[in-house]
Amino acid sequence: MSDQLFEITTTPISMDEVSRRVSSPSAGAIVSFAGIVRDTNAGRRVRYLEYEAYPEMAEPMLAQIAEEIKARWPVEKVAIVHRVGRQEIGEISVVVAIASAHRQGAFEAGRYAIDRLKEIVPIWKKEFFEGGEVWIQGPEKPPRSNS
Amino acid sequence: MARGKARFFASLREAVGRSEIEWVLADGATVETLMTHLRKTLPGLEEWAGRTWVAVNRHYAAPETVLQDCDEVALFPPVSGG
Numbered sequence: 001m002s003d004q005l006f007e008i009t010t011t012p013i014s015m016d017e018v019s020r021r022v023s024s025p026s027a028g029a030i031v032s033f034a035g036i037v038r039d040t041n042a043g044r045r046v047r048y049l050e051y052e053a054y055p056e057m058a059e060p061m062l063a064q065i066a067e068e069i070k071a072r073w074p075v076e077k078v079a080i081v082h083r084v085g086r087q088e089i090g091e092i093s094v095v096v097a098i099a100s101a102h103r104q105g106a107f108e109a110g111r112y113a114i115d116r117l118k119e120i121v122p123i124w125k126k127e128f129f130e131g132g133e134v135w136i137q138g139p140e141k142p143p144r145s146n147s
Numbered sequence: 148m149a150r151g152k153a154r155f156f157a158s159l160r161e162a163v164g165r166s167e168i169e170w171v172l173a174d175g176a177t178v179e180t181l182m183t184h185l186r187k188t189l190p191g192l193e194e195w196a197g198r199t200w201v202a203v204n205r206h207y208a209a210p211e212t213v214l215q216d217c218d219e220v221a222l223f224p225p226v227s228g229g
Contacts, residue, residue, distance in 0.1 A: 051228065052156060053228070054154070054156050054221055057205035057206075058228075060205060093228075114229060117228055117229055118226070118227075118228060118229040120207075122202070122228075124156065124158070124226060124227050124228065125227050135157060135158040135224065137224075137227065138225030139225050139226070140198075140225060143200075143207050
């Protein structure tokens with residue numbers, strides 16, 4: 001079991017386990033979000049998804065998102081774990097966990113984390129549906145340099 | 148001379164039919180120089196013109212970024228994780 005806060009993994013993710021990575025005696029609130037593989041998309045019946053990542057870049061970018069969060073909200077710890085490889089309907093593709101002393105800010109921070117991940121982190125999904133397969137299109141505009 | 152590696156991901160990897168390639172360019176070459184060079188040798192890249200994001204050494208990079216020896220350049224489509 002990993003205690004890494006920012007991780008691209010090939011193994012199934014547990015929400016409880018990721019939440020434990022951010023828990024501490026001073027954290028009175030933990031907000032968790034899970035992204036789940038669903039069975040329909042754009043009118044297509046989805047069979048399964050395959051995720052691919054550029055892990056050497058994606059993990060530091062997840063850490064960067066946590067830094068952006070800490071600059072805006074008083075949160076203690078952030079963990080973001082994304083799974084890659086084939087994932088079946090109902091499985092967890094990504095978990096975000098935010099720990100803070102109080103709940104204020106934690107909900108917004110969690111939403112920011114997943115929105116930002118979808119904008120800038122080099123991960124892609126390919127949908128295998130009944131009748132074909134398609135790479136899912138991301139946002140059109142590239143992020144500014146993160147150096 | 149500068150030499151390095153270019154890596155391809157997701158739909159771009161499928162379009163060019165390989166996950167990486169070595170490059171050798173004159174000193175002062177930029178990301179744009181490399182892209183022009185790669186489009187000649189890897190025709191599959193052309194259809195992704197305008198929808199290719201570029202990172203140099205794991206940081207997003209602009210076309211005018213000058214490449215250094217041993218740089219790792221990654222080319223990929225707009226991200227779609229989550």
